[in-house]
Amino acid sequence: MAPAPVLILGRPNVGKSTLFNRLIGQRRSIVGDEPGITRDRIYGEAEWQGRRFDLVDTGGILMGDDAILPSRIFEQVRFALTESAIVLFVVDSRAGVTAADEQLAKHLHKWGGRVLLVANKADSSLWEMHAEEFRRLGFERSFAVSAEQARGLSEMLDALLEELPNEEEGTTGGKSKEIKVAVIGRPNVGKSSLINKLLGSERVIVSPVPGTTRDAVDSMLAHGGHDFRLIDTAGIRKRSHIQAKAERMSVLMAERHLKRADVAVLLLDAVEGPTATDATIAAIGSDAGKSMILAVNKWDLVTKSKGIGSEFEQRVRDRLKFVDYAPIVFISALSGHRVSKLLPLAVKAFEARHLRISTGELNRVFEAVLSDPRAMDVAKALRLHYITQADTDPPTFVVFASARSGKMGESIERYLNHQLRARYEFFATPIRVRLRRR
Secondary structure (H helix, E strand, O other): OOOOOOOOOOOOOOOOOHHHHHOOOOOOOOOOOOOOOOOOOOOEEEEEEEEEEEEOOOOOOOOOOHHHHHHHHHHOOOHHOOOOOOOEEEEEOOOOOOOHHHHHHHHHHOOOOOOEEEEOOOOOHHHHHHHHHHHOOOOEEEOOOEEOOOOOOHHHHHHHHHHOOOOOOOOOOOOOOEEEEEEEEOOOOOHHHHHHHHOOOOOOOOOOOOOOOOEEEEEEEEEEEEEEEEEEOOOOOOOOOOOHHHHHHHHHHHHHOOOOEEEEEEEOOOOOOOOOOHHHHHHHHHHHHEEEEEEOOOHHHHOOOOOOOHHHHHHHHHHHHHOOOOOOEEEEEOOOHHHHHHHHHHHHHHHOOOOOOOHHHHHHHHHHHHHHHHHHHHHHHHHHEEEEEEEEOOOEEEEEEEOHHHHHHHHHHHHHHHHHHOOOOOOOOOOEEEEEEE
């Protein structure tokens, strides 16, 4: 079993996400001046002195706040505390001790686990002196740091390693490769509800407010002998409709985190039907070379009639022609109807995108394809010689020719793409065929 993670906790706008990004060495959590930008738990991995540990960023907490999002954030943090080894309790050295800090401190003392108090924004020795005020919160070890300037972090990390349980590593041999699945789609189509259903718990905040998820949230899941990393991305909408800075940033973060995935599950709204924005999102996944599954959510809300499934599928195919390789599954994230089909499909897609075909076998197929009258004239004009697989993830093939004609080249590329897909199980996966002059 993996060691329990380190939890970053604190009230809004004290710099938790800045500290998280600094410790993992990349920008995973959205950072901004608006309080409450981070809402879900964001997982990452940090390393110090050769030791790796999991790190979790949380939404800012205001104790006793009855608004829907802060109360849900607090539920998330309470759940996170149950699985954490140690807490980095982050406060703002410039603001001094606030009532919210005192309330959180009381809650952490009741929790009874190991806590390091981190007085952030101590950008100079003057603010380090101010950080001494936080000792009255009753925690044995406190550190004045500046996450922005990477000041004072070494001492804090040394202490963190001392406090972390020195658990034995699990067996390293035979570990299966992690399958990274990104759930993408327009705001409010049920992405977070789907991930919660897959995980069997309310791991991601679900709210009727469109755009509740802003960060890309990773959840780990072991299922059917495979390890999955589920990535819940921020809702994507047309850029012209995005007003708030945080939401504009969330679109960029969602596109960026999609690049980390192997398989994209694009959620469509069964009630609204496929839209132009759905096509735009599908194009992002297709351009990134991701395997794709189209999941039509809220199917339980559609009035059923004879042939309704085939009719809806045709509408999807007409709108999203460029991802015709993607299977379509009708689901309900709320009730769980057919949700269990998604992970096996993701495994099948993952295996397909790593399929490698020997050059000898490819060229036997290639010769048969070129003997087809539909391809013969083009093949002669381009003087095609042989084909080889250049890469996987996604499968990429290179056809070598002595001549090149752009128009005829595109034609033969499409034809070979179709023929390769007909002969091999490239399930849910784009394949790329390139012509190259010898």
